[in-house]
Each structure stands twice: as structure tokens, then as C-alpha cells.
Amino acid sequence: MAEDTILEMRSITKEFPGVRALDDVTLKVRRGEVHAICGENGAGKSTLMNVLSGVYPHGSYSGDIVYDGEVCRFGSTHDSERAGIVIIHQELALSPYLTMAENVFIGNERARRGWISWNRTEGEAKRYLERVGLHDNPSTKVLDLGVGKQQLVEIAKALAKDVELLILDEPTAALNDDDAGHLLDLVLELKAEGVTSILISHKLNEIKKVADSVTIIRDGRTIETLDAMSAEVTEERIIRGMVGRDMTHRFPEREPRIGPELFRVEDWTVHHPMDRERVVVDHANLTVHAGEIVGIAGLMGAGRTELAMSVFGHSWGVGISGTAYKRGEPVDLRSVHAAVAHGIAYATEDRKQYGLNLIDDIARNISAAGLRKLARAGWVDANAEHVVAERYRRDMNIKAPSVNAVVGKLSGGNQQKVVLSKWMYTDPDVLFLDEPTRGIDVGAKYEIYTIIHELAAAGKGIVMISSELPELLGMCDRIYTISEGVVTADVPRAEATPERLMHHMTAVKEEDHE
Incomplete structure (x- = not known):
């Protein structure tokens, strides 16, 4: 030696x-x-x-x-x-x-x-x-x-x-x-x-x-x-x-087919649950169209996750005000149940703590948000649950011997596919994806990107939060920037550069809203 x-x-x-x-x-x-x-x-x-x-x-x-x-x-x-x-x-x-x-x-x-x-x-x-x-x-x-x-x-x-x-x-x-x-x-x-x-x-x-x-x-x-x-x-x-192969493109090719406005929030304001005087999201406006992938860029603590979670059934924050519209009609999103019923889904950035039951199997994790679709007289049809989970395991290429495999033993990329499967089974119109590729390798990232493209091609509206600017630039049709809880810019893909996004991400709030 x-x-x-x-x-x-x-x-x-x-x-x-x-x-x-x-x-x-x-x-x-x-x-x-x-x-x-x-x-x-x-x-x-x-x-x-x-x-x-x-x-x-x-x-x-x-x-x-x-x-x-x-x-x-x-x-x-x-x-x-x-x-x-x-x-x-x-x-x-x-x-x-x-x-x-x-x-x-x-x-x-x-x-x-x-x-x-x-x-x-x-x-x-x-x-x-x-x-x-x-x-x-x-x-x-x-x-x-x-x-x-x-x-x-x-x-x-x-x-x-x-x-x-x-x-x-x-x-x-x-x-x-x-x-x-x-x-x-x-x-x-x-x-x-x-x-x-x-x-x-x-x-x-x-x-x-x-x-x-x-x-x-x-x-x-x-x-x-x-x-x-x-x-x-x-x-x-x-x-x-x-x-084991060349990846000449980090992101799959895509030809956007963007339709009419699908979802919009106006003057969305959220206060911190531990400090009710503190405004975390400040009169935010956000729109996503059918078939569109919209990014949210911001530094840590800017209010990205807080915005998404508050829209998803007021699951974070207090003193929430503003109006949400689905296909031009106001919708009430004051509970997670209401948000899901209106076709809104949120895949959390912390899949291990909030997105999955790590000690349960793939089948039960996939069905968790859509159990009503499998229930008859209050009982879940286990055979139907297995069939649904097996379909997603196959279509999403979840690498596991069967849908009875414990989720906690899967790799990070496969866990993320289970999270996406869970929400796809609810058949949402709008998906908020919070750091969807965090902690997974480049090969698994490419598969997740492909799934996101397929969802957009099916007419879903995607709102994608990411700390990686190259990811947002490679995936999104438009990118909102947020700083200190304020949406500071709405940048089309053709005009988006790392420098421009960072400029808006570090913009200081010039005046307080009344």
C-alpha cells in the first residue's frame, strides 16, 4: 500500500x-x-x-x-x-x-x-x-x-x-x-x-x-x-x-401549449402565526394558466413556501386575506379539504416530515389524499387501492419490488415520485411543487422534470418553487420573484437571466402597504 x-x-x-x-x-x-x-x-x-x-x-x-x-x-x-x-x-x-x-x-x-x-x-x-x-x-x-x-x-x-x-x-x-x-x-x-x-x-x-x-x-x-x-x-x-450516458440537456425538451387563465390570487396577505403583527406575504398577486409552468424564486425566508402553504387551505399563517379565483370565479380555500375539493394540490418541500408516512407502504401513501375515491360505506376497497397504486408505480417508474414496499426504505427520488403520485391521484388542476427535486440525483431529477412536463401538457397549472435558479430557468414559462414577502417581478422566460432574477430577489421593499 x-x-x-x-x-x-x-x-x-x-x-x-x-x-x-x-x-x-x-x-x-x-x-x-x-x-x-x-x-x-x-x-x-x-x-x-x-x-x-x-x-x-x-x-x-x-x-x-x-x-x-x-x-x-x-x-x-x-x-x-x-x-x-x-x-x-x-x-x-x-x-x-x-x-x-x-x-x-x-x-x-x-x-x-x-x-x-x-x-x-x-x-x-x-x-x-x-x-x-x-x-x-x-x-x-x-x-x-x-x-x-x-x-x-x-x-x-x-x-x-x-x-x-x-x-x-x-x-x-x-x-x-x-x-x-x-x-x-x-x-x-x-x-x-x-x-x-x-x-x-x-x-x-x-x-x-x-x-x-x-x-x-x-x-x-x-x-x-x-x-x-x-x-x-x-x-x-x-x-x-x-x-451511464451523456446528458446533453439537463431538462427535457418541451413545446409549451399555454391555455386560458386557470388560477389567480390577488392581494394575498399572510401574517406569522407566532407574531401576528409580522407580515410574511404582503399583498401578493399570482396567476397561472392551463398548461403553464410558473416559477417562484426567492432567497431563504422570502416567503415562497409561506405563500404556497397559505393558499393551500390556509395550512400556514394567520390573518390571511386576499381572494383566490379558479377559472375566473372566486373560491373559498379556508381549509385543506376545501383546497383539494377545488382542485388545488401542494407537494411539500419536506417530504419526509410532511409529505409521506415513512413507516407505511407505497399503496397507502399514494391513496392517502384521495381515500374518498376508494371508499364504499366508510370502508376503503383494498383491492382497488392496490390497483391504483400499481398503476402509478408503473407509470411513474417507482423503483420498488411492489406497492407493499415501505416508503421509508425508498431512495429520495422514488419517495418524491410517491408524493407526486399521491397528489396526481386527487386529479388536481393546479399543483404547487415546493422544491420538487431537493436531495435527489440528476437522473431522478430528469424523470421528475419529465413528469412535470407531462402534467403541464395535460392542461394542469404548475407553480414550481425552487432554490436552484438554473432549474427555474430550465423549466418555467414565467418566473415570479419574491423578496421580504413582496412579489417584486413577473419575468417571462425569454427575458429571464440569473442576474435579473437575483436583482429582483434582493430588492428591498420600498413602501409598506396600507
Whole structure:
């Protein structure tokens, strides 16, 4: 083994009942580098890292892990952590009701003779927290922190375990641009201090920013390892390796067929439920036509989601005023039931918490919003439910052995297809899609884009909220920009550029509405 190699995984094969998740995977990581792992959802990236970190113990897979020149047989995450390998999962493992200091040393307590030294705990935690750029009081409870700071607490927790190899699984998936940038800068700082990192991410621009090497995994197999610093290794080159084909177009071709006005809101105003004096959406006007895809662009906190959720049956906010029109006629949307009855659907940005029942199967998730269509005398027809779900599984290309598969075990892209299926079954006229491709890979994104195009071609009105300007520019016929709760512009596709959208997204409200 070369002297600069800290990790080598040789011929790793891991099987689950009926599925070979990893098939003879090989990975080599140099000491002191940031090594990215790319692949579509379900390619085996997280499974490989769970093997490395002991989540899947030795004996549950075949192949060898060679770390620091020695073959390792980790029976648990405690074994890998003792060796200096720490994994930070996408779902953070923090206790919200404990303090930052307590979380930093959870399972690694600063104790003597069975008694925890709180002075030592807080003093040492403060040093680790400051090392990752957190200057909050260590006694602050985790539940009082934003997601970005919680991610930094996880890294401080890893540093407290004397980490030598840090594994980050989709660390920026739930972060805004500022928090994501800070975290990536921290990864580079840790690299300068000698910490090796393995980064799993769908965000190829982030990989190009921080990674030295990129290993691509497809269908449970290693495809290739690339020098990320090479000018020849572009985002398009990485995508080709991930999906196994050239993607000359990130977005499907589409010829818009836009019909008459389908839905409109006028003077829509929403107040914050915890601070009723605070206006979150301020006299907003929005229109969508049949067959049209309309985008909403805005910075974090601008009021995009609040606008969509308040329109969808007043499911967020208080003191809501304004008028909604469907095909020119006023409609009452004061409850979710009323919104669904009027043909309005909302696919949430947080599919795991609000969009799906993760412990239930595909069939029940798809039928959840349209149970009345399957009920007879108060009883759901299970056979009819199965037939409906199977049809969507086939038409939406949901990759699962059957509609009895538990949704929580599906990849992010397939979960998103279940969410869309659920709302498509209600046969809506207008769909609000809030971050419909968040956390899914480029191949699955293309499938979601195709589904959105098909819905528009069927005459539906689509309102698409996204934090990714290239996505809005590639998908939408018009784009509204929103800043501080105010709709600042309505930009046709032909006139939309990233610079123009950002100008309107950062516009400051000039005057208050009466």
C-alpha cells in the first residue's frame, strides 16, 4: 500500500434480501484529501459508508477494509470511532433537548469515577465548537439552533473523538447557501489541519469546489475515480459517469401549449402565526394558466413556501386575506379539504416530515389524499387501492419490488415520485411543487422534470418553487420573484437571466402597504 493511502476498501460486496446493494466495490482514499463519492440515489454510496463505519458490522459483507495499513474488522461504530473514523449521517444524530456541550460529548462523556465533570465538559466543548466557527453559549439547547449550526455541532462532536477520517453524507442537503458555504469552507480548513474527508453529495458544484478526487458508483459497482482538480473533469463528465450516458440537456425538451387563465390570487396577505403583527406575504398577486409552468424564486425566508402553504387551505399563517379565483370565479380555500375539493394540490418541500408516512407502504401513501375515491360505506376497497397504486408505480417508474414496499426504505427520488403520485391521484388542476427535486440525483431529477412536463401538457397549472435558479430557468414559462414577502417581478422566460432574477430577489421593499 502506498504511503499516502489512508484507506482502501477491497472487493466490498453487501447483500440484502433479494438485493445486491454493493458488488465488488473498490475505493482508495489518499491521506489528507477530500474524496467525493457520487452516484444516483440507490447506487450504494451510503451503504458503502455504513460498511466502512461499522453500521453494517464485519461478517455482514464480504471484502476487506484496510485502514492505516491494517485490515480492520469493525463490529460497530464504536470500533470505527476508536480507529479515528467518524460518520455524520444526513439525518443528524443529536438530542434536541440536550445542550450543545452535552451533545458534543454524548457517548464520549468527560467523566471521572463515574461522575461527569460539567466544568470540563463545557470548557472542552467550547474549544471544539469555536474550532468549527460556533461561538454560541455551550449551554444552548440544540433545539434552539438552526439546521446549519446543528450540522456544525455534529462536526465538533466528531473532532472530540479525535477524528482522522471524517465521512459526511449529504451534509448540505438541508442548508441554505450561506450555511452550506460555511460548512464547505470548514471541510477545507480541516483538510489543512490533516483531517481526511469523504464527502457524499448530489451538488456537483460543491464537489468541484472542495474535492480532490471523485469516485463514481453506479448500480452498486465502482465505475471510476477521477482527479477532481483536472480541467477535464466537469459536472457533465461526472454526470455521464453517474447515469451511464451523456446528458446533453439537463431538462427535457418541451413545446409549451399555454391555455386560458386557470388560477389567480390577488392581494394575498399572510401574517406569522407566532407574531401576528409580522407580515410574511404582503399583498401578493399570482396567476397561472392551463398548461403553464410558473416559477417562484426567492432567497431563504422570502416567503415562497409561506405563500404556497397559505393558499393551500390556509395550512400556514394567520390573518390571511386576499381572494383566490379558479377559472375566473372566486373560491373559498379556508381549509385543506376545501383546497383539494377545488382542485388545488401542494407537494411539500419536506417530504419526509410532511409529505409521506415513512413507516407505511407505497399503496397507502399514494391513496392517502384521495381515500374518498376508494371508499364504499366508510370502508376503503383494498383491492382497488392496490390497483391504483400499481398503476402509478408503473407509470411513474417507482423503483420498488411492489406497492407493499415501505416508503421509508425508498431512495429520495422514488419517495418524491410517491408524493407526486399521491397528489396526481386527487386529479388536481393546479399543483404547487415546493422544491420538487431537493436531495435527489440528476437522473431522478430528469424523470421528475419529465413528469412535470407531462402534467403541464395535460392542461394542469404548475407553480414550481425552487432554490436552484438554473432549474427555474430550465423549466418555467414565467418566473415570479419574491423578496421580504413582496412579489417584486413577473419575468417571462425569454427575458429571464440569473442576474435579473437575483436583482429582483434582493430588492428591498420600498413602501409598506396600507
